[in-house]
Amino acid sequence: MxxxxxxxxxxxxxxxxxxxxxxxxxxxxxxxxxxxxxxxxxxxxxxxxxxxxxxxxxxxxxxxxxxxxxxxxxxxxxxxxxxxxxxxxxxxxxxxxxxxxxxxxxxxxxxxxxxxxxxxxxxxxxxxxxxxxxxxxxxxxxxxxxxxxxxxxxxxxxxxxxxxxxxxxxxxxxxxxxxxxxxxxxxxxxxxxxxxxxxxxxxxxxxxxxxxxxxxxxxxxxxxxxxxxxxxxxxxxxxxxxxxxxxxxxxxxDQMAIVKSVCDSFFVSILKNKLEVHINDQVINKDNLTDYVYNDQYYEQSVENMKDVFTPMYVDTYLNYPIEKDLVVESKDETYQFKLFFKYDEKISKGRTAIIRTVGMKIEDFKVNGYATKPYNAVVIGDKKADAYLKSLENESHTEISNKHINDKYLKSNATRFINNLSRAIKKHIDDAIQENNQMDGIMDTKDIIYTVERKFKNDLQKATETVRVGNGKSLRKTKGNSSKKERRNRADAETNATGDKGEKRNKRDPLKFKKAKGDGKVVDEKQRYSTYPETVERLRLDDHEILQFDFSSSKLLMGVTECDVVLAVIDGTGKEYSDEFKVDSNFTRAIDLGTGQDCRLLKNKITNVKVNNGIIKLRLDYDRKMNKSLKFIYYLEVE
Amino acid sequence: MEIKLLKDGYKNIESLYEDFKADMIAENEEYFSEESVYIDQTPSFPIYIAKGSTEHKKKEFLEAFNTVTHSYLSLDRSILLSEHFWHSFLLIYKRNYIIGKYPEVLDNENKFKNIVLKKLDWENYIYKIILGAQYIADYINNEDQRQRYFGLIIDNLDLYNYIIKYEIFRNDDFLINILDIIDELGLSEILKAKIKGREDLGDDERYGRRVIFELNKSYPIVLSPMLSKDDLKDIFIEYLGYYYDVSDIKS
Amino acid sequence: MIYKKDANFPYPILSNHAQSYVNSIFELDVDVMENNDTYRFTIKHDIGSEFIKRLIALNKAELILIIQSKDSKFYRLKEQEIEVSKSRVSLDQKTSLQLHIQALTDISFHDNQDLSQFYDQFKEDIKVNKFNLLAYSNVVTFDAPYQKPFDLFEKKLDEHMKKDIKIEVGQATINIYYRKPEYQFHTLPKSQYLNHPYIYIGLTKALQQFIMNNGEDGEVELKTVEPVSELENKLLDLMQSKMIDELTVDNIDDVIYEITDNIIEKYVRSVEEMVANGD
Known part of the structure; x- marks a missing residue:
């Protein structure tokens, strides 16, 4: 009782x-x-x-x-x-x-x-x-x-x-x-x-x-x-x-602590003239808030050193950097709008977002995941609907929004979604700002180090690919593969004029290319292997035989070589090469070296002991009855 | 029906298999992308036909060919041959069917990957079924004939697999011509048989595969997919003749 | 199936790369429009041989359009335009088109005046069988647009890295991560040139990976390669636009020299300037 x-x-x-x-x-x-x-x-x-x-x-x-x-x-x-x-x-x-x-x-x-x-x-x-x-x-x-x-x-x-x-x-x-x-x-x-x-x-x-x-x-x-x-x-x-x-x-x-607490949490309320606070004989109102906030007796004023308390930055951002477009954040079932204030400044060492209630009270120095050290500062203020939702997300002492205290599974995942989307929306602003900032092309100090090189790549890439519209507002990327020699010649000329000797070089490539021996030990006799470019080979099928002619006279690699083996690799319809598929000894009945009139030896996939005369090779190959005559090949030379 | 698509990278989500087992994928928003596709009908059909007797497999294949023909072939190819679509569809909308029919997917993750999350290429049964069904259904309107051709594919599965392995021969005319030639000449058994006495070839070489490989090597000089059946037949016999005594076959 | 690989055919073939014809040209261009159900392709081509043109006119040879995506479709090309149902072809997936010319009868080349020197001497004896190939064109490819069509590099700041710099070959771009802004020399004049060595390293890494992913024995024949990633496709575009046919472990530096604009020279010059100015 x-x-x-x-x-x-x-x-x-x-x-x-x-x-x-x-x-x-x-x-x-x-x-x-x-x-x-x-x-x-x-x-x-x-x-x-x-x-x-x-x-x-x-x-x-x-x-x-x-x-x-x-x-x-x-x-x-x-x-x-x-x-x-x-x-x-x-x-x-x-x-x-x-x-x-x-x-x-x-x-x-x-x-x-x-x-x-x-x-x-x-x-x-x-x-x-x-x-x-x-x-x-x-x-x-x-x-x-x-x-x-x-x-x-x-x-x-x-x-x-x-x-x-x-x-x-x-x-x-x-x-x-x-x-x-x-x-x-x-x-x-x-x-x-x-x-x-x-x-x-x-x-x-x-x-x-x-x-x-x-x-x-x-x-x-x-x-x-x-x-x-x-x-x-x-x-x-x-x-x-x-x-x-x-x-x-x-x-x-502690008078000082009280003044700072008021400014830290209620700068928006005060600046919006929704609140005036008297602390004993000190008055804080919309007209003099900055006298406190921009005062080094109360606050660290160097942007670089603001690492725990960010109020001077927030106030600056709020007063000077409003963003026209609202931040729109979705949860699973609702869309919320936030007024955004956003500043990008490379001097800033800790990137924070002040999340503010409609009444003007700051809830949190929100860290966007992964962006806590990006050089930005932001203030977001929810509308009434967002406010109600934020309220449900706040922890007991209104100093953090989180999903930790929510027990309902749906609400919890909804909160996760909301917080992620909020982060993402702010991230986007940060990314855009970083990008925008880096495009500023100063006289001495261009921030985008890659820009000049990139500009060249961009030009070249634009030339190389074509985007075509196909109706319905859709577009596709179109490439025309290798152009013909005619076009290549024309372009080579243009290129030569523009950059000196670059265009010339490739036309003079060696008709042979050194091939490293494969690790499978197939090339047992330590011979050097060269692949040939198809343009240096002439091949013609006649009724029951074919003529095969190589011209390597311009090859430095073959200088002084008088004898070699010719290896045949068949190419299938997909362009794939098979080096062991075509056996010369079962598909040809005879191989005659037209330079000497002598027969060459046929051994598995190789025609051996072929004479090289000043870089020229001429062969006649007689077909076996059971040879597939519709094949195409790439040839290799093997040289002692 | 709206089929929601999984988000990119779903294959690499570690919890995917456990969540599939626990039936936790459909309700977890985290798995989904914003995209979805709409399809009219969603009947189930066998998606993995590697087990059981020949008779059983034949029945399964036929069921799959017919279901796909009736319910899926009208879809745009951007959906029909999209691995993303099929994996999403199977994981989310066909879980019960899969678990009922292929309970081994619950045994271990490899089986699950091999049956459900298999890459959509020529080794995937869904892919085999779609291409076969599309090629046959596009050309053959008569229902009995369709069933006959489906049967031919099933009877010559080794060769069919080998044909669709190559992009060159993934082609309706070519497939139908080859099936006709095999049927007319009664070559099914020969083509399946292993080649004997040719040590220069690989271990598991079969006559049918070698003929297709010769056609592959001859392409594009011989544009086999553009040949009429009779022209193709001549070449087919010639190439078979490189490996098999065809004196009895020539018609 | 389209065919791209250069090889030695048993008789003269007209293509943009072979040497069999004096005027080795067979060019294809394709425009495409789509509506709800179909694609309409408009075909333009240029044939460098009067002999082949005549064969087509006389109906002794025929143009065949090949459309290849997941599978291959062949169309005898009678008109300039061709419509294909979307249930059979999807341009959302990479789709390649090529023209072939097929002989419709056995053809003798004895009055073919267009052959190159070697074949010209044998032309009385050259016969091409019915249904065999006479010519193949370049390949026109349609694909989904690049996500970042004109970007090759991205730079990022990541203060949480344990290392000072990370150069990563991404799906669409080469990404250079710096642990501190200072590492970009952003306070120095001509900082962009000072970063050229990183760009060089990035390109080297990307090209090495290109070879690993697409090559055989450390070599890639650019004509036939079909890279998967966006970055590799862009690099391929760049290399081809500079008429580079082949990328090997040995010619990476040459390729970088071709596709870039004297980046090392600019780097050296700006360092020299700084030293001279006492910066």
Missing amino acids: TDINNNQWKFTSIENIEESHFDRSLERFFGMGVMGLVRENIQNSLDGYLYDDKPVIVKIKTGEMRATDVPGIDNLRERINTLEGRNNYTKETIKHMNEKIKQNRIRYMSFEDENTKGLTGAENGQTNSKSDTWGIYAYNKGFHFEEENISKEEIRGGSHGVGKIASNAASDLHAMFFSNCDDKNQKHLGGTVQLVEHWFNGQAYRSTGYFTDAQRENGLLKYYPFSNESNHPFRKDTRGLKIIIPFLREEYD
Whole structure:
């Protein structure tokens, strides 16, 4: 049973203690430091915007106050004193809390928004009505607003509803307050504290405590908020919400870090005049954002050295490099559009893409797979539809889009597809930019090293192939094979005129070509083997014999040679050569050397002991009855 | 029916065989390209005919020839002779048929590759069937005659394989003329037989293959695919005569 | 089946490469249009022998069009145009066309005035049998267009490489990967010339691979070769346009010299200039 009369902090009673640790999210948000806290609170403020034409103003203050001014501090102290840790970490934390709560003067931080709706329906207390955002925010642990207007819901951030706990994490006591002023000028104060399950006055209680009033209705206990009669810093007199974190942990008490977090995550919101942030006496708005971002007190300004934080580049890209055409990315069942800002700069050492929600908050420094070191910088901003989808892909703390937390198989593969397509679409821009950039042909420093050579290849290739259109918008590549001698001659002339002696050379090639012996050991007697070009051979079939004549008189290779063997290789209808297929001894009855009138020996595929007279060979070959007379050959000479 | 085509490089996807076994290809978008083709009919037919008795194989071949003739021959060649199409079709749409008929594909990947993912060339049964069916069906309208020619191909399979191995002879006139000549002269058994007493030739030389090889060597001087049956017959007998005593054959 | 290989035939054949005729010309050109179901080929040819032309006119010889893709189709060419159904030929796959001239009767060459010197002395005795070949033309080939029709090289930056440079022979282009932008000399004047050695290496690699894939005994006869990859086809186009007939392990440097534009000289000259200027 909850003691409703004495305690401003309400804990739900339970039968027994089951969990003895602090909420896991506390540790994770603490790890994210100022950045996590700033992102969660400003995002909530942006979601509650009231006017389309006025920026949401978030006033962040840090300061000192008396511990006794914290509402319900005595109750809280009693609770904390009774906590018992069951493991080292919990023990440590409880010890820390007990030390801090003894302090008289404490630090605090507050986030107060203006031009926002604030929470509604506080007077209804704990309800399940979706329009009573107070009830949801104040009393549900994992809250998730649902706007009645769906399109607003889509562009709202906060997809996981654990944002509030970021504020608890910033307090040494895990305590936070929220002070609301609604459209009817009703002012309420609520709060939560994250302890561990504990025994108190012989009763076990849950870990979460609510700073709230309560009434018993129909036998059930129902929470109603206290109306806010507190003093600074808990007062909220204009419409909107104010988050107050007492016992601020010293890690969060860092003006510079707060300013940078605001710029890093919300530069688009601010530049679009959707947001203005005051941090104590510093104001960041659309007119002076660059004073911070382009300031080397806040940010590394050298592009080469930006390796973790890229905000100055993003801002530059966003302001100066919009791309006309939207980036279109498909998942399996939907098409999403992103506004793209893209800059290519060879000095950039880490290529990142800022993925931005419609509200203007950066989700991630997205690395395109394989392109993380390409010299580019990009900003992409989703439309409302894309926003809703991105939201489903975000991890709990809105800092990464991924498919890891999705369990449904289809949704997971859909997410993979989407992320791949997003990567691909950005890659394409990078590739195009790289290509485009490399075509820039400066006087001294042409980036495309291959360009000049390539240009020559291009010209030659264009000449060599022909693309023909065949109707239906289709085209084909056409090649005309080897042109005739006539054309070759003409071209050779042109070529000779253009480049000097190149055209001449090939006409003077040796009529023989040295052939290396094959590894199969067939050429046992160490003879040199030469292949002949068909143009140097004359062959004529007559009735029962053929005349075969070779003219190698211009061959340097055959100089001084007086005798050789002639080897016959048959060529089949596909152009394939068979060196052992045609046997001269079974197809010819006789081979006569017409130079000497002597018979030559026929041995397997060779005519041997053929006389060479000044490079000329003349043979008469008599056919066997069973010889196929429709054959064609390539000839080889073998020389000692 | 729309046949979705696998994406390029599907053969090299390591998980392909395991996913085929587990029936996980059809549902995995990653395997597919953006392309697809539309075909009217998709009846199954034997795609691998290397096992069983001669009678069985004959039956299988006939079934395949007839199914292809009736349901596939009207497709454009860009589909009909596309390996990409057939592999996609078999892997995705004919898995059950294949597993039912050739359960050995589940035994090991080599069998799977040999039966399903086989290169679409003259050694592939689908290729053999398509070319044979197309050549016969284009020229022979009479149904009984078609069956006769299909039967001739099946009876002279060794020679048919050897003919379609060469691009020169992958030709309708030529195939039909050769089948007619074999049938008229009753040469089927001789042509299949191994050549004896010719150590200069290879080990597994057969009379039929040698005749086709002589025709190959003579091409293009002798444009055998352009010859009439009777002109081709003379040359056929002459070339057979280089290896076999044809005095009894000459008609 | 088309026939391309140069060889010694038993009697004079008219072709663009043989020497049997004084005017050795038999050229073919083909235009193609397509509609939904058919291709229409328009055939143009040029025959360098009056004797052969006369034979065709007298119906003693005939033009035969051969269309070869997955298989071979033969058409007796009566008219300039010929229509072929798409269910029998697909130009999406490489398709080659060639004209042959076939004798329709036994033909004596005794009044053939077009023969080259050697055959002219025997012409009284030359007979070509019925149905034998008289001539074959060049081959016109249609194929799917190149993906990157006019690019031979691509350069890329890859900072994750363990090595400084990688020269890779790709499907469509030769790719040069640099680990750092500096390796492209991009800050120096005439940096493009300074990269010529990489280009030389790239071409050498690509041509070596060309020989490995297409050659026998380290030699490729370019006339008959039919490479598979886009890059190799482009290299083939280039070499043929420079009238190179053969590529061997021994003539790679000659071939590079022919197909490029003095790349080494330019490299040397720019280094010399830099040294002279004290850069």
